[in-house]
Amino acid sequence: MSEPIECCDPDELVRVKRRLERERAARREAETVSERGLRRLYAREQELLLLQDIATAANLSQSVRDVFQYALTRICDFLGWPLGHAYEVVSRDGEVRLRSMTLWHARDGATRAFRDATELREFAPGEGLPGRTLASGEPKWLTAVADREDFLRRSEARECVLSTACAFPVQIGEEVVAVFEFFSERALQPNQSLLSLLPQVGLHLGRAIERQRAEDRLIHDASHDPLTGLPNRSLFLERLNQSIAHARRKVDAQFAVLFIDLDRFKVVNDSLGHLAGDRLITQVAGRLTGALRREDMVARPDAALPDSSTLARLGGDEFTILLTDINDPSDAVRVANRVEDALRQPFAIDGQEVYTSASIGIASSASGYESADAILRDADLAMYRAKALGKARWELFDREMHQAAMKRLALETDLRHALQNGEFVLHYQPIVSLRTGEVAGFEALVRWQKPDGELVPPGGFIETMEDTGLIVFLGVWVLREACRAVCVLQEAMPGGQAPSISVNVSPRQFAQPDLAGQIRTVVAEAGIDPRSLRLEITESAMIGDMGRVAAVLRELQELGVRVSIDDFGTGYSSLSYLHSLPLDALKIDRSFVSAIARNGESLQIVRTIMSLAHNLGMDVIAEGPEDAKQVAQLRSIGCEFGQGYYFSRPVDLSAAIAFLARAQSPSEALR
Amino acid sequence: MKGIIFNVLEEVVVAHHGEAVWDDLLDAAGSNGVYTSLGSYPDDHMMRLVKAASDALGMPPAEVVRWFGRQAMPRFAERYPEFFTAYTSMRPFVLALNTIIHPEVRKLYTGALCPDFDFEEGEDGALLIGYRSPRKLCALAHGFIEGAADYYRQQVEVEHLECMHRGDPRCLMRMTVH
Numbered sequence: 133m134s135e136p137i138e139c140c141d142p143d144e145l146v147r148v149k150r151r152l153e154r155e156r157a158a159r160r161e162a163e164t165v166s167e168r169g170l171r172r173l174y175a176r177e178q179e180l181l182l183l184q185d186i187a188t189a190a191n192l193s194q195s196v197r198d199v200f201q202y203a204l205t206r207i208c209d210f211l212g213w214p215l216g217h218a219y220e221v222v223s224r225d226g227e228v229r230l231r232s233m234t235l236w237h238a239r240d241g242a243t244r245a246f247r248d249a250t251e252l253r254e255f256a257p258g259e260g261l262p263g264r265t266l267a268s269g270e271p272k273w274l275t276a277v278a279d280r281e282d283f284l285r286r287s288e289a290r291e292c293v294l295s296t297a298c299a300f301p302v303q304i305g306e307e308v309v310a311v312f313e314f315f316s317e318r319a320l321q322p323n324q325s326l327l328s329l330l331p332q333v334g335l336h337l338g339r340a341i342e343r344q345r346a347e348d349r350l351i352h353d354a355s356h357d358p359l360t361g362l363p364n365r366s367l368f369l370e371r372l373n374q375s376i377a378h379a380r381r382k383v384d385a386q387f388a389v390l391f392i393d394l395d396r397f398k399v400v401n402d403s404l405g406h407l408a409g410d411r412l413i414t415q416v417a418g419r420l421t422g423a424l425r426r427e428d429m430v431a432r433p434d435a436a437l438p439d440s441s442t443l444a445r446l447g448g449d450e451f452t453i454l455l456t457d458i459n460d461p462s463d464a465v466r467v468a469n470r471v472e473d474a475l476r477q478p479f480a481i482d483g484q485e486v487y488t489s490a491s492i493g494i495a496s497s498a499s500g501y502e503s504a505d506a507i508l509r510d511a512d513l514a515m516y517r518a519k520a521l522g523k524a525r526w527e528l529f530d531r532e533m534h535q536a537a538m539k540r541l542a543l544e545t546d547l548r549h550a551l552q553n554g555e556f557v558l559h560y561q562p563i564v565s566l567r568t569g570e571v572a573g574f575e576a577l578v579r580w581q582k583p584d585g586e587l588v589p590p591g592g593f594i595e596t597m598e599d600t601g602l603i604v605f606l607g608v609w610v611l612r613e614a615c616r617a618v619c620v621l622q623e624a625m626p627g628g629q630a631p632s633i634s635v636n637v638s639p640r641q642f643a644q645p646d647l648a649g650q651i652r653t654v655v656a657e658a659g660i661d662p663r664s665l666r667l668e669i670t671e672s673a674m675i676g677d678m679g680r681v682a683a684v685l686r687e688l689q690e691l692g693v694r695v696s697i698d699d700f701g702t703g704y705s706s707l708s709y710l711h712s713l714p715l716d717a718l719k720i721d722r723s724f725v726s727a728i729a730r731n732g733e734s735l736q737i738v739r740t741i742m743s744l745a746h747n748l749g750m751d752v753i754a755e756g757p758e759d760a761k762q763v764a765q766l767r768s769i770g771c772e773f774g775q776g777y778y779f780s781r782p783v784d785l786s787a788a789i790a791f792l793a794r795a796q797s798p799s800e801a802l803r
Numbered sequence: 804m805k806g807i808i809f810n811v812l813e814e815v816v817v818a819h820h821g822e823a824v825w826d827d828l829l830d831a832a833g834s835n836g837v838y839t840s841l842g843s844y845p846d847d848h849m850m851r852l853v854k855a856a857s858d859a860l861g862m863p864p865a866e867v868v869r870w871f872g873r874q875a876m877p878r879f880a881e882r883y884p885e886f887f888t889a890y891t892s893m894r895p896f897v898l899a900l901n902t903i904i905h906p907e908v909r910k911l912y913t914g915a916l917c918p919d920f921d922f923e924e925g926e927d928g929a930l931l932i933g934y935r936s937p938r939k940l941c942a943l944a945h946g947f948i949e950g951a952a953d954y955y956r957q958q959v960e961v962e963h964l965e966c967m968h969r970g971d972p973r974c975l976m977r978m979t980v981h
Binding site: 171319320749 | 839840841889902903906910911976
């Protein structure tokens with residue numbers, strides 16, 4: 133080692149050594165550059181991995197809490213920091229606060245005091261580290277937290293030896309929905325790459341909340357009525373089923389269902405329009421909610437409310453209330469009274485005062501229900517009873533009501549069969565001229581000839597048919613059958629003027645959109661003179677849309693079919709509107725006719741009706757004269773026609789033909 | 804073993820004994836001496852260099868390793884100050900090895916096989932440090948601890964209670980900071 137040096141130039145040696153130093157320095161620099169690059173690459177890789185893991189968790193996990201817990205642990209691992217925590221943004225009375233979600237990643241129990249202090253308080257926007265993160269929507273980095281005036285938990289941080297803190301917002305778009313904060317015991321300077329990474333993590337985490345919100349909204353929408361925001365039928369049934377199950381386990385867990393139907397809602401809808409109807413429903417929902425609010429009890433201790441209640445809108449103008457943990461059905465009655473009270477004041481709809489009331493049916497668990505459908509059905513039945521008994525009232529469901537309902541249901545089924553099997557027959561009662569004794573026509577009256585031979589009069593089934601809508605089918609059958617009878621009468625009386633046949637048209641039938649068209653078809657099919665068909669329509673069927681009533685009647689007039697007004701004097705309507713309608717005849721109700729012999733007032737009423745009818749060019753038919761005295765009186769005041777037992781009870785077609793033949797022989801006339 | 808260790812070894816040897824001695828050690832160990840900080844080289848190279856140094860300096864291999872560890876520490880502090888300045892004394896520095904310092908080293912040198920230590924509180928404020936590694940470089944750890952104490956200007960005493968070189972399943976050192 134010593135000899136080569138001697139043979140070299142000492143200057144040369146110095147130069148070689150300098151070159152060597154240069155090379156060594158260059159290598160060190162190259163290594164440093166590579167190290168820095170590798171380190172950056174590694175850090176970037178780790179950041180991407182973090183983002184990817186958080187995004188995956190946010191997309192896959194079922195609950196926000198699970199995602200957040202995972203993120204806290206993952207971020208603490210990434211940072212190598214021992215403590216992480218999540219706040220949620222809560223809104224109370226319009227004020228926004230950050231509240232601990234009690235979700236932590238904590239490496240050990242050493243930070244207990246700090247965690248307790250955190251969970252015990254809330255942060256307003258701008259307050260403390262989380263509050264400033266919330267207010268700015270930007271990540272924050274704090275050093276030496278134990279000594280900072282603006283770090284509110286500094287004494288606990290000192291106790292737990294925390295030095296550096298960092299927080300970032302969890303966001304949906306611009307909205308901050310949560311804040312994450314992390315702590316280290318080490319003194320660390322702000323890490324810019326971290327401060328730009330964490331908001332991206334926050335956006336991924338925001339998606340978990342966004343998804344949760346969307347899910348909540350779907351669930352809410354599926355179980356709530358969009359107009360009023362109240363629970364809908366499905367949610368109501370769910371709660372009701374819970375109550376039934378609860379009552380099964382615990383005998384004294386009583387509950388009740390109130391079925392509420394608004395009175396006259398259809399009138400509002402029809403007259404003011406559907407938008408107004410919707411507004412009324414919304415306002416009613418508000419008042420019902422108010423009626424169930426417990427705070428009101430302070431002022432009204434007598435009207436104590438049960439512990440909990442569910443108000444739902446089933447649809448249309450139907451609401452239901454489920455009352456749980458009641459002591460007695462009378463609790464439900466008290467609530468029903470509150471509901472009635474709540475609706476008493478008028479509603480302001482589109483600048484108009486609108487009044488409504490409710491018919492309320494109550495069914496209580498005291499009757500021992502097994503299914504939600506059953507209790508709801510019974511409450512519904514009780515509501516119908518309340519409606520039938522005059523509206524704006526409540527009715528408690530009882531056994532008899534149930535039995536009546538069952539009977540009605542059975543009748544409905546039988547009537548459907550009867551229609552299919554052709555079990556109906558028409559009987560005919562003559563309408564006789566009081567002046568000449570001639571038969572002017574017959575009124576066709578429907579009878580139900582049951583398979584067992586029993587003949588049921590209309591009182592036993594018409595109401596049910598009207599309620600179920602079967603009346604429309606029966607009405608068409610009656611029309612056809614009556615037209616057929618007109619043909620038979622004409623054949624039986626060749627050459628003579630065949631009498632007309634009157635057919636009753638029910639309110640429901642009259643409301644059919646193309647009544648005149650239907651009748652035109654039936655008349656044409658039978659090939660009869662339309663003038664030989666008369667329709668009898670009650671006053672009550674003609675109230676409502678007067679424009680439509682007049683139009684239908686004019687159509688019938690053009691068709692040649694004549695129309696009588698039936699049961700006159702019993703309905704609400706006054707005589708004043710009669711003059712505007714094309715009516716041919718007026719039938720005075722039997723209640724007046726039967727009273728004229730004993731009661732001068734009734735006679736006066738009949739006289740008045742007659743003079744009015746004559747002024748309007750209408751014939752008058754007196755219904756129900758039963759003896760010669762009544763007939764004589766009617767005749768004396770100028771009544772043209774009578775229809776009653778005095779002449780004949782309703783009889784089948786062949787008997788009607790026989791009656792007609794007898795009446796035409798002079799000896800039979802004018803008995 | 805990572806090239807950085809060989810680089811620091813070279814620095815230490817050259818600083819104390821001159822460049823010629825480093826050349827001799829390389830010759831004796833049969834190594835060409837090409838070590839770059841980011842590269843990985845067989846552990847055997849280090850063992851042969853230690854053996855050569857032991858022969859040349861007349862020191863047992865464990866003493867050579869311990870001496871190197873102690874001398875290496877200030878150079879690491881120079882290259883990677885952030886690992887050292889985050890702490891103000893020995894004890895937290897040693898306790899951060901597993902959780903902070905070694906993970907950072909692994910970020911820098913992918914594939915670096917840093918050991919994990921077990922820590923236990925000993926009597927009179929001593930720290931019991933357990934070490935397990937197939938390399939059995941407890942002497943290096945011992946030297947690093949002494950070097951760190953030098954850096955933090957503290958007096959430290961390290962006692963080998965158990966040692967893999969004496970047939971124990973692990974090494975156990977008691978560190979007492981004065």
